Amino acid sequence: MDIASGNEDFSILVEAVVKAELVAALSGEGPLTVFAPTNAAFRNLFEALGVQGIEELSREQLTPILLYHVIGANVLSTDLSNGQKAGTLFGNDVTITFQGDHIRVNSSRVIQADISASNGTIHVIDQVLIPAGNIESFTLVNAETDEDIININDGDIIDIASLETTKLNIRANVDLVNTGSIKFELNGAKLRTENLFPYAAFSDSNGDYNEWHPETGDYTLTATPFSFKNARGVEGPVKTISFSVVNSANIVELALQNPNLSILVEAVIKAELVDALSAEGPLTVFAPTNAAFRNLFEALGVQGIEDLSREQLTPILLYHVIGANVLSTDLSNGQKAGTLFGNDIIATFQGAHIRINDSRVIQADVIASNGTVHVIDQVLIPAGNIESFTLINAETDEDIMDINDGDIINIASLETTKLNIRANVDLVNTGSVKFALNGAKLRTENKFPYAAFSDSNGDYNEWHPETTDYTLSATPFSFSNARGVEGPLKTISFTVVNNPNIVQLAQQSPNLSILVEAVIKAGLVDALSAAGPLTVFAPTDAAFHNLFEALGVQGIEDLSSEQLTPILLYHVLNGQILS
Template sequence: MIMKKFLKIQMLAVLLAAFTLSACDSDEDDKVDEVMTNTIVDVAVGSDDFSVLVEAVTRVGLVDALADPNASLTVFAPTDAAFSALLTELGASSLDDISDELLTSVLLYHVLGEQMTATQLSDGYYSTLSAGPAEGLNLSLYKNGLMLNDRAEITTANVMADNGVIHVIDKVILPLSITGHAVANSSFSSLVAAVVKAELDETLASDDVRFTVFAPVNSAFDQLLTDLGVTLDDLTAEALSPILLYHVLDGVNPSSSVTAGYFPTLATAFEKNVSLGISTDDGVVLNGSSNVAVVDVVATNGVIHAIDEVLLQPNIVDVALSNPAFSILVEAVVKAELVDALSGDGPLTVFAPTNAAFEALFETLEVDGIADLDVTLLTSVLLSHVVSGNVVSGDLSSSSVPTLNTEKSIDVVVNGGVSLDGDINVVLADVQTKNGVIHVIDGVILP
């Protein structure tokens, strides 16, 4: 009996030992599998200053993205005090008064898709992770010194995490409209003053529209005012509005979609949208002289491209001068002393032959160029290309159209395309200017 009890005790001891050993092994396994992390989320959770930020990130489901160990992010992190100030600014009692969609957009507006320490963050524009007004475009954030969008200041930099870096800021940054971006960057202060004076600031701030704005910097306005011999105060709203509208295209046109050609602006002449000429041979150049210096500042309602010269609406002669494809036409117009006539108030319609069209004519006439043509004949030829009125392509019909050469009418045939006098084709229609419209043709009309 004693022996049986002893054996039972021994067996119990062995079982207990085995269980204890197994438990110890399990604890060791847990310790091996458990990896200590210090992600951006861990840093935020571990700080007393970011409780509202953590609440907001958790509510809209961004925790996993900000805790991704494979990510490399930069987060501009507003403190609790920053969120409190925002709620006061918005007249909201709590985050619950802000929709998930808006809150997500605002939070992602504080995040860059790559790790950038303070020394790596130079002044300029940065693409955030917040979605912009068109597919593939993210909203831009402007940094100048320690300031972001001229609103929030970086108070503590380079709080490092395993998957990026945090810079602490004292205000919540809000996404900006086109007007908002112009206001936030002092390089556009003259543009802002002009837009406000022309009462276009609310239009360019509206989220109901989508625009592309070619925005002149201050030095561009300074040069314009010097050339005009005036100050900004001397220009009325009525004078400024058509100038400013000539810098705006309808729709969102990022640099990746900009191509060479003529494009309608919001400025009008004879109830038609005045065209802006864009060339891409050596950078992006507008009307032959204004250079695009900064591209793709993405706002909530469009995109801004900064330019170094204020654009003025061109007349027919200006368009010809700014396009190398019309250099022979310009030479002819100068020789025939028709510059003033084609620069007047109009309206005029010009069928403009390209250089290739003139070169074909020279070969037929067996001459070297415009210099070999008689002025009287040249004037007659050029006036045969000009029609009275602002006749756009949609107004053309198959008919005989009188020209400013009283002895010449053009036989117009509209059949899919537009042909003149049988074998001359309109290859580009409706280049609208302030004193008329140009249709580009591939031949020279002869009297």
């Protein structure tokens, strides 16, 4: 210390030794070797650290730096060899290298060697030696509050469900607050280099930690300290830990942890499916994001979940659930999987992407306690099933009867010939139904009530069927205009006939109107509408006019029931007698 104190170029070194309370240690019996930085070297350090001088560095900061310049032995320059490592009183080694005639200690150059002192030797150097420090531990940090959660040790298992947040970060704790930088690697790949305390693996802004949302899985985190920023200077010992992230939350709890699945959670609650999706399982859920739900709302012309009923939501949500644990590695291209709704979904591979129907898996294999969640970018809409067909009275818009395969529809037995047919689906939010009649495309209906011959908001258009055989096919789709998922085809064949009874046949003929009037007046409608068989000789209106003239009456109104009955019955034979 006497030599340093007597040299003005070591005044800052002396000031640092005094502040660090190391005067007695460096003035002891020794032997010691000191690598003594010049004042210029210290000024370069102050500039690098962004400080004005020694007064801005604490004793705790200065002590390790100064001890890193001292070897507990007398080492002359002639004792040094190229590549030699020498332990310091700080603990970390310095490294000696030869460059031509120059000796370097780490990155500094010896500018004056072998100054003898009573207790050792001084070598003057042109840079302050900065020890890289040691990574003592890693701490899991709450990135919402910037508060410590727990220290992470090698082999630890971190259960996301036990934490207050899923917004995390990890801090490397060093034994030197002035470590120049720390280089982080995650699972063997470079993560980042942090130049400032608090050395956050996933970065920070002056201690405001950035968010890391870890997926469940195994991790290996490596941190290497350096004495200067940008991973330069002296490299300290590597610190590595391996740990696992798990989530003991069930599928619903997992969704609650993810702010991007909040609309899904809202839908599950409204559909009263919380208990079902929280059960033991195993289950696999394809979870649409909030953006996916907003796209659905726009397609349906609604504002949000509040505009959809429980009855509408339930089949949609169940169509996203498989009653088994299915990882992404279990899927194959073209694979069909049954859902709790009943209809299948289809998995396809497009390059590195997995598609479920038309949606893309954007995050796979999120493990829950009762199964697996795959996050998708579209809501899956089941196409529904065509349950039946109904014949409609297009005059009154009322149902007439269901039509089944093989039915014969007798036009004469109906109140009207103005008809339509409705396809009845098991989902009121089926996107569209495509109809074909006798093998030819008929139309695609995009709105309930899915009328084969169209309608205007439930006011059915008229179809006047000819008497013939018909085959009607209907295919449901999950979106409008026969797009999206195609549901099962429903086909029926039926025959339209016109087989009126004798009275109905007469009513259809304008030339037999007086005969009909007479039959009604005589009370013979039921008798002539019976099963028969009967044969009727039906007088024309002209024939009746001739009778009225012969009888001297004006018309049927001048004849009584008693007079008409025998005349009419005289025209009827039992049995079917053809010409």
